[in-house]
Amino acid sequence: MEFELTEIQSLIQSTVKEFAQTAVAPIAAEIDRTHRFPEELIPQLAELNLLGVPYPEEVGGAGADNLSYVLVIEELARVCASTAVIVSAHTSLGTWPIYQFGTEAQKVKYLSKLASGEWLGAFALTEPGAGTDAAAGKTTAVLEGDEWVLNGSKIFITNGGYADVYVVTAMTDPSKGTKGISAFIVDKDAPGFSVGEKEHKLGIKASSTTPLYFNDCRIPKDAILGEIGKGFKIAMQTLDGGRIGISAQALGIAQGALDAAVIYAKERVQFGKPIANQQAIQWMIADMATQIDAARFLVYRAAWNKDNGLPYSKEAAMAKLYAAETASFVANKAIQIHGGYGYTENYPVERALRDAKITEIYEGTSEVQRMVIAGSVLR
Amino acid sequence: MKVIACYKWVLDEADLKVDAKSRALLTDRTKNKISEYDRNAIECGVQLTEQVGGEVVALTAGTANSKNSLKDALSRGPAQAVWVKDELMSQADSAVTAKILAGAVRKIEEFDLVVCGEGSSDEYAQQVGIRMGQLLNIPVITFVNKVEVKDGILRAERKLEEGIEVVEVKFPALITVLPDVNTPRIPSLKQILGAAKKPVQELSIADCGLSPADTESKVSRESVLGTVMERKQIRVQGEVTEMVQQIVDLLNKEGLC
Numbered sequence: 151m152e153f154e155l156t157e158i159q160s161l162i163q164s165t166v167k168e169f170a171q172t173a174v175a176p177i178a179a180e181i182d183r184t185h186r187f188p189e190e191l192i193p194q195l196a197e198l199n200l201l202g203v204p205y206p207e208e209v210g211g212a213g214a215d216n217l218s219y220v221l222v223i224e225e226l227a228r229v230c231a232s233t234a235v236i237v238s239a240h241t242s243l244g245t246w247p248i249y250q251f252g253t254e255a256q257k258v259k260y261l262s263k264l265a266s267g268e269w270l271g272a273f274a275l276t277e278p279g280a281g282t283d284a285a286a287g288k289t290t291a292v293l294e295g296d297e298w299v300l301n302g303s304k305i306f307i308t309n310g311g312y313a314d315v316y317v318v319t320a321m322t323d324p325s326k327g328t329k330g331i332s333a334f335i336v337d338k339d340a341p342g343f344s345v346g347e348k349e350h351k352l353g354i355k356a357s358s359t360t361p362l363y364f365n366d367c368r369i370p371k372d373a374i375l376g377e378i379g380k381g382f383k384i385a386m387q388t389l390d391g392g393r394i395g396i397s398a399q400a401l402g403i404a405q406g407a408l409d410a411a412v413i414y415a416k417e418r419v420q421f422g423k424p425i426a427n428q429q430a431i432q433w434m435i436a437d438m439a440t441q442i443d444a445a446r447f448l449v450y451r452a453a454w455n456k457d458n459g460l461p462y463s464k465e466a467a468m469a470k471l472y473a474a475e476t477a478s479f480v481a482n483k484a485i486q487i488h489g490g491y492g493y494t495e496n497y498p499v500e501r502a503l504r505d506a507k508i509t510e511i512y513e514g515t516s517e518v519q520r521m522v523i524a525g526s527v528l529r
Numbered sequence: 530m531k532v533i534a535c536y537k538w539v540l541d542e543a544d545l546k547v548d549a550k551s552r553a554l555l556t557d558r559t560k561n562k563i564s565e566y567d568r569n570a571i572e573c574g575v576q577l578t579e580q581v582g583g584e585v586v587a588l589t590a591g592t593a594n595s596k597n598s599l600k601d602a603l604s605r606g607p608a609q610a611v612w613v614k615d616e617l618m619s620q621a622d623s624a625v626t627a628k629i630l631a632g633a634v635r636k637i638e639e640f641d642l643v644v645c646g647e648g649s650s651d652e653y654a655q656q657v658g659i660r661m662g663q664l665l666n667i668p669v670i671t672f673v674n675k676v677e678v679k680d681g682i683l684r685a686e687r688k689l690e691e692g693i694e695v696v697e698v699k700f701p702a703l704i705t706v707l708p709d710v711n712t713p714r715i716p717s718l719k720q721i722l723g724a725a726k727k728p729v730q731e732l733s734i735a736d737c738g739l740s741p742a743d744t745e746s747k748v749s750r751e752s753v754l755g756t757v758m759e760r761k762q763i764r765v766q767g768e769v770t771e772m773v774q775q776i777v778d779l780l781n782k783e784g785l786c
Contacts, residue, residue: 157600161721164560165604169715199718212718222718419762 153447155221162218166225169198178230181356182501185348187312188356191233196267200226201240205249210262216453220398224449227402228409231505232356234402238395239308239357240264243513244271247317247333247388251376256335260315272313273392274304274336274362275385282518285328285382289364291320296371298334300342300364306512310360311345314338317388318362319381326379333381335373342367353504390463392513394456397449397469400477400509404442407477407484407502411435414488414497431487438480445473464526470509471519477506530583530678530700531640532574534607535630535658536567538591538598539651547755554755561594563601566646569706572713573676574644575606581678584608586637590629591618603724604716611637613732615744622748627660629744632737634665641700642683647672647707658705667701674707 155163173194181188195201203219205211212218219241227234245264248256248271263269280287289302300320307316316336323330336343346361376384412435415426425431448469455462481503485492492499510516544559563571574585587602589595590613599610613633621629634643643665645658655671662669675686687694688707716724734744765775780786 157597158721158725161600161604161724162718164562165716165718165721172715197717198715203718207719213722214718218718419760 155217159215159218159221162214163221163225166198166200166222167228169194169200170225170229174226174233175229178233178356179495179498179501181230181232183355183495185350185355187358188233188236189312192236192267192270195237199267200237201267201270202245202265203241205245205261205265209249209257210265216394216456217450220394220449220453223395223398224402224405227399228406230356231399231403231502232354234399235308235354235357235396236270238392238399239273240271240313242392242395243273243388244309244313244315244317246391247273247375247384248315248335250387251333251380251384252335253372255372256375260335264315269314270309270312272307272309272316273388274307274316274318275389276304276306278303278305282515284385285331287319287321287331289318289320290324291322291332291334293322293371297368298371298373300334300336300367300369302364304362304364306349306359307362308357308359308512310362311348311358316362317375318364319385320364322378322381328382329379331381331385332378333375333384334369335375336364336367336369340367340369352507353501354508355504389513390466391456393466393470393519394449394452394462396509396513397445397452397466397473400470400473400506401442401445401449403502403506403509404438404445404473404477404480407481407499407506408435408438408442410497410499410502411438411484411487414491418489425487434483434487438483441476442480445469445476448472464523467514467519467522467526470514471516471523474506474509474516477509478503481506530578530581530642532578532583532585533588533634533637533640533643534567534571534574534585535588535643535645535661536571536598536602537564537646537649537651538562538589538595539564539649542650545755547757549757552754552757554753561597563598564646565650566648566706566708567650568605568646568713569708569710570644570646571602571605571607572711573704573706574642576711577642577676577678578606583641586611586640588630588633588637589613590615590621590626590633592616599729600721600724603727603729604721605713606720607727609728609730611730611732613734613737615734617734617744620746620749621744622746623654623656624660624748625744625746627657627664628739629734629737630657631661631664632734632739633732634661636732636737641702642678643667643701643703645703645705647705655705658703662703665701665703667703668698669703669705670696670698671705672707673704674709676704676706676710 199212202211203214204216207213223234223238248260264271277287291298291300318334318336322332342365344363349359415431416424418425452462452465452469455465484499538561541560541562546555585607587607587610648655670685672687673685674688684697765772
């Protein structure tokens with residue numbers, strides 16, 4: 151067992167760190183403050199092959215492994231959790247279902263554009279009445295001749311309004327419960343499809359989170375993704391991978407907050423010496439660093455399992471559960487170490503706390519992760 | 530056009546810590562990186578070959594640890610890398626380094642241009658490039674902040690204290706570049722992954738045509754100590770005009786204005 155990254159993984163990590171520091175960090179506070187989606191970053195991310203990291207070169211991706219993908223998300227989240235989730239939602243949720251379940255024709259039409267970053271992807275499962283109870287969705291899809299007609303709405307969709315393609319779940323047979331849900335690929339300009347107003351959120355404010363509306367939205371018959379009635383399974387498997395991305399985001403948020411706290415603790419002088427000399431602060435730093443490293447190995451292990459063809463559902467759930475709760479814990483302590491200054495917008499730690507919270511909620515709440523883990527352990 | 534871009538694998542100063550009492554450099558957790566100005570040199574070579582065709586060979590001399598630099602260098606555009614490996618490089622002075630690199634260049638044989646950083650980001654002796662040019666008996670242009678190649682002629686702008694000097698030279702030649710010659714591009718993931726497939730040639734000192742006597746440094750490093758900034762933590766208060774006067778008085782007291 152080795153606990154070190156390979157040479158190439160280390161190089162990917164240091165390269166993305168450089169990009170994050172030079173291109174993302176300088177705008178992170180501003181896009182958070184103004185709730186601005188960083189459109190200018192998308193072509194830059196695409197040029198560095200950061201929008202298709204784990205997909206083969208033949209389909210337009212970078213050809214790297216899932217552990218490298220985790221490193222990319224972590225380094226981005228270290229400076230900007232919004233940018234990290236834009237990439238993660240596109241890669242794990244918007245692109246993966248098409249890569250995994252798409253027909254050859256669908257892959258030709260969509261995959262290289264998504265994996266290369268020419269197009270942005272999104273994933274639409276959640277509805278106003280169907281969050282954790284994902285199977286309770288009411289959006290319907292009815293086959294009329296050569297077209298599916300979708301009616302309903304989705305809510306809290308990441309990359310909403312900026313994505314070119316949406317993977318959408320809808321009920322094709324309400325009588326069959328979860329087996330009556332199917333998945334579809336919806337182009338942004340599909341007739342009857344519209345995007346609602348952006349949500350005003352506590353955190354990840356630069357990430358666009360919107361409702362989607364389907365009013366007799368017509369898509370071609372061959373826009374169905376996978377088999378009819380397999381949409382729920384597709385969604386659950388998609389979320390398993392998405393959890394690895396979000397756990398990496400949470401890990402990055404936590405690491406960024408710790409980095410800031412260490413710098414501050416060494417510089418802030420009270421009672422004639424840096425507060426880093428005070429045991430109360432040292433113990434906080436120790437707890438933060440230890441939890442982050444524990445989270446790190448859970449996240450990396452989940453990615454490693456996926457790379458090596460091993461089951462990763464439980465491992466991804468553990469990683470997301472622990473990393474998300476670690477991010478909130480560390481961000482909270484980081485503000486405490488910063489004292490009054492940490493409560494102001496002049497330091498990045500208040501943003502870290504606001505950004506951390508959502509990682510305990512989306513792509514499966516921490517409660518859902520506990521259900522998945524217990525379900526696996528108690529089998 | 531064949532360009533040889535030289536680089537040095539140095540300690541990353543961002544990771545360096547200084548012991549407050551002894552001022553010794555604490556390097557146990559320090560990573561290495563390609564020296565900043567050498568990144569400019571590699572980028573310069575790659576940009577020139579993108580414009581006029583050809584390839585870049587990345588060249589370095591270092592201890593066994595330098596092996597970790599090769600994929601980094603190759604990810605930045607060179608088609609291949611040549612690496613002279615010897616533990617004596619940890620103590621080699623500029624003269625020895627130049628002899629070794631010049632020997633490696635002779636081993637590579639055909640080339641048009643050698644590009645070096647103006648100096649390394651650790652010692653910044655600014656000698657290796659010039660010494661190499663002398664050893665290879667080729668013209669050297671230093672302090673280059675702008676360069677282009679046209680019809681086999683290299684035209685360079687040199688940023689000097691008095692102004693900008695424009696010079697032209699025929700190949701083969703050697704240039705040393707300043708950091709404002711370009712902004713090194715960040716490698717893409719495909720470039721990083723592709724680096725693992727590019728050829729690397731490892732050379733010994735003997736392969737470079739040198740004997741142990743040739744590699745005896747005349748300059749030795751006795752010690753390297755860091756500086757520690759002691760903060761005075763003086764706070765000025767009052768009206769703006771009063772605060773300004775207080776600051777001026779303090780600076781005067783320190784002999785700083």
